[in-house]
Amino acid sequence: MVNELADGLVLASGYLSPAEQADLVAEIRQVVAAAPLYRPVMPRFGRPFSVQMSNCGPLGWVSDKSGYRYQATHPVSGAPWPDIPERVAKIWQDLSGYGGPAECCLINFYDDDAKMGLHRDENEEVFDAPVVSVSLGDEALFRFGGPERKDPTKSFRLMSGDVLIMGGASRLSYHGVDRIYPGTSSLLKDGGRLNLTLRRVRKV
Numbered sequence: 001m002v003n004e005l006a007d008g009l010v011l012a013s014g015y016l017s018p019a020e021q022a023d024l025v026a027e028i029r030q031v032v033a034a035a036p037l038y039r040p041v042m043p044r045f046g047r048p049f050s051v052q053m054s055n056c057g058p059l060g061w062v063s064d065k066s067g068y069r070y071q072a073t074h075p076v077s078g079a080p081w082p083d084i085p086e087r088v089a090k091i092w093q094d095l096s097g098y099g100g101p102a103e104c105c106l107i108n109f110y111d112d113d114a115k116m117g118l119h120r121d122e123n124e125e126v127f128d129a130p131v132v133s134v135s136l137g138d139e140a141l142f143r144f145g146g147p148e149r150k151d152p153t154k155s156f157r158l159m160s161g162d163v164l165i166m167g168g169a170s171r172l173s174y175h176g177v178d179r180i181y182p183g184t185s186s187l188l189k190d191g192g193r194l195n196l197t198l199r200r201v202r203k204v
Contacts (some may be wrong), residue, residue, distance in 0.1 A: 005156070008130070008168025009144065012095065018028065018160040021136055023189055027085040028107060028136075028194060031056045033076050035083045037109055043067045050114040054107045057084045059201050068123050070104060070201050071152075075193045084198075091134060092198045095165055098129040102204035110140065110193040116177040118149060121166075121199065129200035130167025136160055136194040140182040145174040160185045 001013045016024065040063040044171040057059060059070040060081045072136040073080055084105045106114070121131050135158040142164070145153035155178065159162065166173065180193055186193065 001146060005154075005171055006125070006144070006173075008166065008170035009173070010165040010167075012161070012165070013157075014134075014161050014162040015091075015095075016134070017174040018161070018187075021161050024085075024134075025086055025148050025187060025194065026061050027087055028196070031082045031085065032107065034074070035060075035079065037107070038074075038076050040075075046187050049091055050110075051116060052109045055104060056082045056088075056107070057102060059104045061104055061199075064103045065088050070123065076173045088134070088179050088196060088198070091163060092132055095163060096130050096198070096200075097167070098200060100129070100200060101133070102198040103192050103201045104197075104199045106197040108195040108197065110136075110138075110177065112180055112182040112191065112194065114180060114193075118145065118153075118176040119172045120145065120147075120172050120174055121197075122172060124199060124201045126200065130165050130171060132198040133164040133166070134196040134198075135162045135164070135189040136196070137185050138191060138193045139181040140193055140195075141178045141181070144170075147174070149174055157181075160187050188198075 034056045037054050062075050140158045141155045142158045143155045147150045
């Protein structure tokens with residue numbers, strides 16, 4: 001079921017079947033074997049994120065004391081990021097409505113206590129492409145606001161297999177994850193939530 005929750009904010013509930021979710025997790029495990037999850041830190045003060053991250057695609061999003069940016073290599077190993085799996089690239093192709101491929105798939109792993117504060121995805125060179133976000137594993141409470149941090153927010157649950165598209169007027173809106181609901185999915189062997197965030201960084 002597809003619902004437009006706000007101008008440009010579209011939720012494809014249950015877009016991936018349980019079998020498709022399991023296949024996707026297996027492919028992401030291969031990506032993470034080549035580009036291990038690591039815990040980035042916030043700019044300037046170096047406070048660790050509560051989520052662990054990795055990337056695949058030509059570019060990966062990273063954060064360290066020097067700031068937020070995209071780069072072609074893993075910040076710990078120095079190796080190039082693995083390719084985006086075809087199964088993931090097809091989600092972008094089918095749902096983004098954009099005329100070029102995704103350049104970055106940011107992989108976030110949330111354990112039971114992890115959160116993501118309100119932020120905007122604004123480190124890209126262009127904003128005409130949407131952000132496509134895939135939820136796998138335990139449910140999360142997602143919060144979404146407007147283009148200013150002070151704007152009112154609304155919250156809703158994201159479930160395993162959901163895909164959220166943030167485009168148009170919602171592309172630069174503030175959003176975050178307030179909490180994880182442990183035990184709401186058996187997809188990941190040890191629990192937790194995987195979030196795949198597909199982005200276009202440069203102009204086609």
